[in-house]
Amino acid sequence: MIRTFRAARRERRAAPPGNGRRIRLDSVTPPLYRRRVQDMISARGLIKRYGDHTAVDGIDINVPKGQAFGFLGPNGAGKSTTMRMIGCVSPPTAGELRILGMDAATDGARIRARLGVVPQDDTLDTELNLLENLVIYARYFGIRYKVARERARELLDFVQLSDRAESKVEDLSGGMRRRLTIARSLINEPELVMLDEPTTGLDPQARHLVWERLFRLKQRGVTLVLTTHYMDEAEQLCDRLVVMDGGRIAAEGTPRQLIEAHVTREVVELRFNTEDHGTIAEKLDGTAQRVEVLPDRVLLYTDDGESTVAEVHGRGLQPASVLERRATLEDVFLRLTGRTLVD
Amino acid sequence: MTVMTTLAIRQKGLRPGAMVERNYAVHKHGWLVILTGLLESLFYLFSLGVGVGALVKQIELPDGRMVDYAVFVAPAMLASAAMNAAVAETTFNVFGKLKWMKLYDGVLATPMRPRDVAAGEISWALIRGGIYSTAFLVVMAGLGLTETWWSLLALPGSVLVGLAFSGIGLLATTYFRNWPDFDWMMAFIFVMFLFSGSFAPIENYPEPLQWIVHASPLYHGIELLRACTLGELSPWMLVHAAYLVAVAAVCLAFASRRLSRVLYK
Numbered sequence: 001m002i003r004t005f006r007a008a009r010r011e012r013r014a015a016p017p018g019n020g021r022r023i024r025l026d027s028v029t030p031p032l033y034r035r036r037v038q039d040m041i042s043a044r045g046l047i048k049r050y051g052d053h054t055a056v057d058g059i060d061i062n063v064p065k066g067q068a069f070g071f072l073g074p075n076g077a078g079k080s081t082t083m084r085m086i087g088c089v090s091p092p093t094a095g096e097l098r099i100l101g102m103d104a105a106t107d108g109a110r111i112r113a114r115l116g117v118v119p120q121d122d123t124l125d126t127e128l129n130l131l132e133n134l135v136i137y138a139r140y141f142g143i144r145y146k147v148a149r150e151r152a153r154e155l156l157d158f159v160q161l162s163d164r165a166e167s168k169v170e171d172l173s174g175g176m177r178r179r180l181t182i183a184r185s186l187i188n189e190p191e192l193v194m195l196d197e198p199t200t201g202l203d204p205q206a207r208h209l210v211w212e213r214l215f216r217l218k219q220r221g222v223t224l225v226l227t228t229h230y231m232d233e234a235e236q237l238c239d240r241l242v243v244m245d246g247g248r249i250a251a252e253g254t255p256r257q258l259i260e261a262h263v264t265r266e267v268v269e270l271r272f273n274t275e276d277h278g279t280i281a282e283k284l285d286g287t288a289q290r291v292e293v294l295p296d297r298v299l300l301y302t303d304d305g306e307s308t309v310a311e312v313h314g315r316g317l318q319p320a321s322v323l324e325r326r327a328t329l330e331d332v333f334l335r336l337t338g339r340t341l342v343d
Numbered sequence: 344m345t346v347m348t349t350l351a352i353r354q355k356g357l358r359p360g361a362m363v364e365r366n367y368a369v370h371k372h373g374w375l376v377i378l379t380g381l382l383e384s385l386f387y388l389f390s391l392g393v394g395v396g397a398l399v400k401q402i403e404l405p406d407g408r409m410v411d412y413a414v415f416v417a418p419a420m421l422a423s424a425a426m427n428a429a430v431a432e433t434t435f436n437v438f439g440k441l442k443w444m445k446l447y448d449g450v451l452a453t454p455m456r457p458r459d460v461a462a463g464e465i466s467w468a469l470i471r472g473g474i475y476s477t478a479f480l481v482v483m484a485g486l487g488l489t490e491t492w493w494s495l496l497a498l499p500g501s502v503l504v505g506l507a508f509s510g511i512g513l514l515a516t517t518y519f520r521n522w523p524d525f526d527w528m529m530a531f532i533f534v535m536f537l538f539s540g541s542f543a544p545i546e547n548y549p550e551p552l553q554w555i556v557h558a559s560p561l562y563h564g565i566e567l568l569r570a571c572t573l574g575e576l577s578p579w580m581l582v583h584a585a586y587l588v589a590v591a592a593v594c595l596a597f598a599s600r601r602l603s604r605v606l607y608k
Contacts, residue, residue: 050608084608087452089448089451089606089607089608090608091607109454109455109456112452112453112454113453113454115452117452119448119452121445121448123445123446123448123449123452125365125444125446125449126444127444128365128368128369135368136361136364136365136368137449137453139364139365140358140361140450140453140454140455141453141454142358142361142454184449188453
């Protein structure tokens with residue numbers, strides 16, 4: 001499956017539509033200019049090793065300007081390591097990594113000056129209040145004090161924390177800390193914002209507030225790169241995403257494309273009041289295009305949920321519960337890796 | 344091009360400054376807390392200078408000159424005040440920010456580099472040490488423990504002591520894994536404090552020990568400051584100063600590299 005996808009992409013590259021015209025464009029457009037305009041991030045064969053452990057195992061990524069790009073995958077897939085490499089705080093072991101048209105290996109400080117980063121751990125300054133956190137962070141970028149204060153006030157407003165400006169960071173809830181970290185990442189008016197699991201550990205209300213703010217950023221034309229292991233987050237926010245597993249990219253595309261390419265349109269979830277799912281799987285054979293047996297339920301991949309359910313009942317099976325639903329990225333992930341996202 | 348270069352230089356100059364600014368923002372509401380470190384050295388001065396001084400009265404310098412014991416011991420306490428300020432700032436405080444607060448992980452996501460962090464933290468340590476030393480010198484002068492106007496030179500001298508020890512402290516911190524490691528460091532500092540010619544001229548020590556003492560940066564610091572406050576200027580002062588600068592330069596270079604390794608994972 002993976003190979004077919006890659007092969008298809010290679011073919012598209014080798015013979016793009018309007019072949020002749022594109023080649024002419026290449027010859028008149030300086031490559032550096034093209035890179036600047038088109039790709040905020042471009043990685044080729046990116047590898048990161050820690051001793052014997054390979055955290056990121058040769059990935060290729062292209063993120064065009066203005067796109068919301070997502071890394072979807074379970075813990076340990078290499079998402080955060082990739083984010084740290086793009087953030088220029090972790091030198092790649094091998095491969096080429098260009099960000100904003102500059103080389104990550106040599107231009108780290110210049111790249112970081114134009115980047116906004118929301119790390120997985122908030123890394124807020126717990127000895128300073130909220131306003132000071134933003135102002136001092138601005139100073140690390142060399143932003144003048146007066147401008148720093150103005151922006152800090154505006155950003156506190158943007159993340160709805162103005163009334164807590166003088167509070168200590170320790171007194172904030174998880175959601176508030178996350179919002180403050182997002183505000184901090186915007187202090188240098190970045191063209192590219194990197195968010196590592198922006199809503200992990202937040203309650204639903206706090207998540208929606210974060211999503212809404214991120215959506216506003218996207219509308220302003222800011223390029224967003226985020227990691228998540230929530231498929232609903234990926235579907236809500238990402239124009240395009242890659243599924244990562246074991247340091248590699250398992251698949252790439254828009255959420256819709258991924259679902260269409262890797263799973264059926266609908267899924268029927270069955271739960272049985274029995275231990276032995278194995279024999280049930282045999283009985284279910286042929287009711288759907290694919291049958292996936294999980295420890296707690298059985299998934300039937302089908303293009304027509306209703307007739308599949310009818311077929312299941314027709315075979316005399318009595319599931320404790322039946323759920324017909326649209327296929328999601330979670331199913332894509334399960335299909336590609338044989339594992340669920342959040343375990 | 345010129346504009347770009349100027350901008351680049353200006354930006355580079357700003358970076359460690361931002362770290363200092365951060366520390367200032369943390370402490371601006373509680374300056375008194377910083378001064379507690381000064382008390383320890385002042386108490387040593389009083390207990391030794393006044394207490395032991397009453398018993399010893401006068402002490403003979405290697406050149407045969409006789410001075411009050413308090414006058415002899417005061418510059419050593421000044422040097423140790425400068426040392427303590429530098430070490431406290433670059434070990435306990437930096438370690439806390441590095442391992443517990445994860446402060447630098449956030450800082451390095453900006454144009455700041457590990458060497459900017461190192462330079463910033465050391466500048467801050469020197470500012471803090473400078474405040475200690477100034478206050479201490481004022482107390483010394485008030486008690487009549489400074490012999491000449493050359494004593495003013497002890498101020499830049501104590502900044503040199505602070506520079507050497509902040510380099511040592513920062514380098515050590517990058518190797519520390521957990522708080523127990525600090526006990527070893529404190530023990531080391533205390534032994535150095537006792538045997539660096541603080542309380543008696545090292546000419547009284549056995550010969551082999553004298554050689555070891557010559558390696559101690561604190562010994563060179565004390566000799567330098569003592570020469571200033573006693574007004575006994577000599578070319579040796581340059582040697583002491585050079586030694587402190589060399590220790591600082593080597594430690595700083597290694598500390599920056601170590602910080603990069605620890606933080607750029």
